[in-house]
Amino acid sequence: xxxxxxxxxxxxxxxxxxxxxxxxxxxxxxxxxxxxxxxxxxxxxxxxxxxxxxxxxxxxxxxxxxxxxxxxxxxxxxxxxxxxxxxxxxxxxxxxxxxxxxxxxxxxxxxxxxxxxxxxxxxxxxxxxxxxxxxxxxxxxxxxxxxxxxxxxxxxxxxxxxxxxxxxxxxxxxxxxxxxxxxxxxxxxxxxxxxxxxxxxxxxxxxxxxxxxxxxxxxxxxxxxxxxxxxxxxxxxxxxxxxxxxxxxxxxxxxxxxxxxxxxxxxxxxxxxxxxxxxxxxxxxxxxxxxxxxxxxxxxxxxxxxxxxxxxxxxxxxxx
Amino acid sequence: xxxxxxxxxxxxxxxxxxxxxxxxxxxxxxxxxxxxxxxxxxxxxxxxxxxxxxxxxxxxxxxxxxxxxxxxxxxxxxxxxxxxxxxxxxxxxxxxxxxxxxxxxxxxxxxxxxxxxxxxxxxxxxxxxxxxxxxxxxxxxxxxxxxxxxxxxxxxxxxxxxxxxxxxxxxxxxxxxxxxxxxxxxxxxxxxxxxxxxxxxxxxxxxxxxxxxxxxxxxxxxxxxxxxxxxxxxxxxxxxxxxxxxxxxxxxxxxxxxxxxxxxxxxxxxxxxxxxxxxxxxxxxxxxxxxxxxxxxxxxxxxxxxxxxxxxxxxxxxxx
Numbered sequence: 001x002x003x004x005x006x007x008x009x010x011x012x013x014x015x016x017x018x019x020x021x022x023x024x025x026x027x028x029x030x031x032x033x034x035x036x037x038x039x040x041x042x043x044x045x046x047x048x049x050x051x052x053x054x055x056x057x058x059x060x061x062x063x064x065x066x067x068x069x070x071x072x073x074x075x076x077x078x079x080x081x082x083x084x085x086x087x088x089x090x091x092x093x094x095x096x097x098x099x100x101x102x103x104x105x106x107x108x109x110x111x112x113x114x115x116x117x118x119x120x121x122x123x124x125x126x127x128x129x130x131x132x133x134x135x136x137x138x139x140x141x142x143x144x145x146x147x148x149x150x151x152x153x154x155x156x157x158x159x160x161x162x163x164x165x166x167x168x169x170x171x172x173x174x175x176x177x178x179x180x181x182x183x184x185x186x187x188x189x190x191x192x193x194x195x196x197x198x199x200x201x202x203x204x205x206x207x208x209x210x211x212x213x214x215x216x217x218x219x220x221x222x223x224x225x226x227x228x229x230x231x232x233x234x235x236x237x238x239x240x241x242x243x244x245x246x247x248x249x250x251x252x253x254x255x256x257x258x259x260x261x262x263x264x265x266x267x268x269x270x271x272x273x274x275x276x277x278x279x280x281x282x283x284x285x286x287x288x289x290x291x292x293x294x295x296x297x298x299x300x301x302x303x304x305x306x307x308x309x310x311x312x313x314x315x316x317x318x319x320x
Numbered sequence: 321x322x323x324x325x326x327x328x329x330x331x332x333x334x335x336x337x338x339x340x341x342x343x344x345x346x347x348x349x350x351x352x353x354x355x356x357x358x359x360x361x362x363x364x365x366x367x368x369x370x371x372x373x374x375x376x377x378x379x380x381x382x383x384x385x386x387x388x389x390x391x392x393x394x395x396x397x398x399x400x401x402x403x404x405x406x407x408x409x410x411x412x413x414x415x416x417x418x419x420x421x422x423x424x425x426x427x428x429x430x431x432x433x434x435x436x437x438x439x440x441x442x443x444x445x446x447x448x449x450x451x452x453x454x455x456x457x458x459x460x461x462x463x464x465x466x467x468x469x470x471x472x473x474x475x476x477x478x479x480x481x482x483x484x485x486x487x488x489x490x491x492x493x494x495x496x497x498x499x500x501x502x503x504x505x506x507x508x509x510x511x512x513x514x515x516x517x518x519x520x521x522x523x524x525x526x527x528x529x530x531x532x533x534x535x536x537x538x539x540x541x542x543x544x545x546x547x548x549x550x551x552x553x554x555x556x557x558x559x560x561x562x563x564x565x566x567x568x569x570x571x572x573x574x575x576x577x578x579x580x581x582x583x584x585x586x587x588x589x590x591x592x593x594x595x596x597x598x599x600x601x602x603x604x605x606x607x608x609x610x611x612x613x614x615x616x617x618x619x620x621x622x623x624x625x626x627x628x629x630x631x632x633x634x635x636x637x638x639x640x
Contacts, residue, residue: 069605079605129473143571145472150465152573153449154606162603163567166498167485167560174604176566178486240487246496247483248571251463253472283482284494285389285399286474 001314002057004049005117005307006064007110007299010034010082010137013041014299015048017059018307023121024300028052034083041083046098053099061104062095063309065113065302072155074107074309081138106309110302111140111158112149114260114295116312117305119144122297123258130256131248132295133160133241135263138173139181145254161185165243183240186263190214193233200229220266234266238273242292245274246281249290260295267294321634322377324369325437325627326384327430327619330354330402330457333361334619335368337379338627343441344620348372354403361403366418373419381424382415383629385433385622392475394427394629401458426629430622431460431478432469434580434615436632437625439464442617443578450576451568452615453480453561455583458493459501465574481505485563503560506583510534513553520549540586554586558593562612565594566601569610580615587614 001020006013013032017025030048033040045064053059068080075092092105099105108116115132118124124132128147134140141160143150151157161181162174169178172185182188194211197203204227205211209218222230245257259271271292279287295301321340326333333352337345350368353360365384373379388400395412412425419425428436435452438444444452448467454460461480463470471477481501482494489498492505502508514531517523524547525531529538542550565577579591591612599607615621 141571145470150572152465153575153609154573156603156606157571157573159570159573159603159606162570162601164485164563164601165487167563167601176601176603179601243484243487247567250479250482251461251477251568251571252470253474253477253479255473281482281484281487281496281499283476283479283496286476286479289473 001060001311003060003307003310004052004062005113005303005305006045006049006062007113007302007306008032008041008045008064008066009110010067013044013048014303015045015052016300016303016307017052018304020311023304026052027303037084038086038089042094042098045095049099059103060314061106061310062099063106063108063113063306064091064095065108065110065306066091067110069154069156070107070109072151074155077107104310104313106313108149108306108309109142109155109158110134112142112151113305113309114301115142115144115149115258115305116308117297117301117303118258118260118295119147120308120311121304122301123293123295124256127256129254130258131160131245131252131254132258132260133245134261135184135259136261137186139184140261143252143254160244160248163244163247165240165247180240180244184237184263186216189216189233189237189263190219192236193219196233196236197229200232203227203229205230216263216266220269223266223269231269234269235273238270239277241270242274242277243281245292246278249278249282249286253286255286255288255290257292258295259292260297260301264294265298321380321631323380323627323630324372324382325433325623325625326365326369326382327433327622327626328352328361328365328384328386329430330387333364333368334623335365335372336620336623336627337372338624340631343624346372347623357404358406358409362414362418365415369419379423380634381426381630382419383426383428383433383626384411384415385428385430385626386411387430389474389476390427390429392471394475397427424630424633426633428469428626428629429462429475429478430454432462433625433629434621435462435464435469435578435625436628437617437621437623438578438580438615439467440628440631441624442621443613443615444576447576449574450578451480451565451572451574452578452580453565454581455504455579456581457506459504460581463572463574480564480568483564483567485560485567500560500564504557504583506536509536509557509583510539512556513539516553516556517549520552523547523549525550536583536586540589543586543589551589554589555593558590559597561590562594562597563601565612566598569598569602569606573606575606575608575610577612578615579612580617580621584614
């Protein structure tokens with residue numbers, strides 16, 4: 001069985017033809033051009049997908065992971081961030097109109113889609129229950145229990161980025177004091193790094209790329225090259241991550257945590273400090289099998305997971 | 321339909337004959353005598369329950385809410401706190417042995433039981449999805465989704481008390497820095513109150529009951545009498561509560577929160593400050609219908625909820 005999975009990002013739209021058993025068959029990528037408005041973005045989605053549909057073999061449907069909230073019926077995209085002028089859009093209808101009335105279309109939040117991709121093709125493959133955390137521009141998340149997304153009352157569950165780990169801490173973009181995103185969101189992380197590097201005047205980051213051009217990737221690279229300042233920054237960030245993850249384990253008793261998204265490429269430089277502190281934030285008696293693992297799929301998780309929306313739906317219908 | 325519900329506490333064992341439609345029929349209470357060991361406590365449970373079983377009418381079963389972790393099969397009680405020498409006990413078997421082999425016995429965590437009681441007879445009566453927080457010696461919690469307890473991987477979900485709201489904050493009894501229990505647990509709350517009252521040398525609490533004898537109840541009473549120091553303490557505590565609850569709403573998208581347990585008797589003196597800050601800790605877009613309400617059942621929630629274990633199980637079997 002084959003389906004098309006789309007990852008609707010603020011900068012790029014990535015689409016893939018996905019084979020249920022074998023994963024990616026062919027991918028395609030176009031620029032989102034979000035500032036050109038909704039109709040332009042929808043045309044770009046069509047442009048990304050159409051070449052994949054011309055290939056041989058029946059396509060069971062199209063799944064799309066999108067930023068922002070999705071309604072419980074998984075049709076409506078509600079105020080996607082960084083996409084000016086969208087408001088509330090029936091993304092399912094909009095895509096059916098452009099791709100074909102008879103095509104099944106499923107819409108999901110991007111972090112939820114990434115979690116499904118991880119569960120079928122990635123680091124969560126052997127787990128029925130896990131938390132997915134996506135570390136990128138923002139911090140996203142998803143709860144998977146019995147291989148299904150836990151969606152909450154309105155479909156918005158999993159907003160890990162806005163959980164506070166310091167009631168009087170610095171605010172994130174939404175104004176939440178001490179939200180984990182205010183430490184680990186890309187822009188926040190580089191800001192904290194600049195501050196902390198004052199303690200490390202010999203850091204190579206002053207030269208390459210220079211403090212004004214810091215990114216999580218350059219910090220990670222410097223840390224891999226044993227730069228003490230860069231190592232300290234990632235250690236500091238990993239400890240914050242461990243704190244929020246510990247709280248989640250206390251609440252949900254879900255003990256496998258998969259870390260994806262661009263910032264997760266720091267790997268053990270970030271995850272070891274998180275692992276080092278996480279148990280100290282969890283009730284004794286709930287420590288067994290707590291496990292923080294790195295997603296290995298990279299940017300493909302979103303596309304793969306979006307295709308899983310189609311596979312899962314058809315599996316469900318078969319069982320009925 | 322009638323069942324017996326038991327609330328196994330560290331100090332008292334409370335038992336009730338509960339009518340499914342009408343609630344409490346008759347209650348009974350005995351001292352736990354936890355320090356006299358497991359066999360004594362089991363005998364005390366028997367002593368509390370037996371008089372209730374002698375009444376007319378068939379009893380559908382016995383439910384018990386107990387402190388500590390319960391296994392996923394809801395039989396085993398695992399290392400209950402404040403009950404020396406228990407270890408891991410098959411509480412279902414132990415009770416069947418004493419109450420009658422043919423009696424259905426169901427075991428549940430006490431906070432989970434209180435949540436079920438609230439959902440059928442208390443403040444959560446009209447809600448399918450809610451978070452229950454019990455504020456007492458410790459801070460407990462439960463997640464109810466679609467009227468069912470969310471139990472997590474091993475049955476331990478809902479350990480709200482150990483969620484940190486300050487990664488470098490003061491430790492709770494288990495050593496978790498900044499855990500909400502380290503602010504709102506009974507002993508911690510009175511400790512913080514003593515510190516904060518230094519700013520209020522005119523507080524009536526210096527006289528009655530005196531700083532050494534502070535309890536949440538006396539602080540609440542003083543606050544009701546407009547004592548500025550007492551009001552400030554409960555405001556401080558309520559703001560901490562609002563922070564942890566905001567994080568839970570972000571994660572679960574469950575928007576009704578019911579606050580029970582002894583400390584919740586402070587009512588709006590504690591809950592209004594929580595309501596005042598909670599939205600500032602929640603992602604914009606998830607603010608609608610967020611609601612922090614006080615449990616009205618008091619100590620009866622646990623017994624009622626324990627009886628619900630029986631009613632729910634029989635409902636489930638009927639549906640099969």
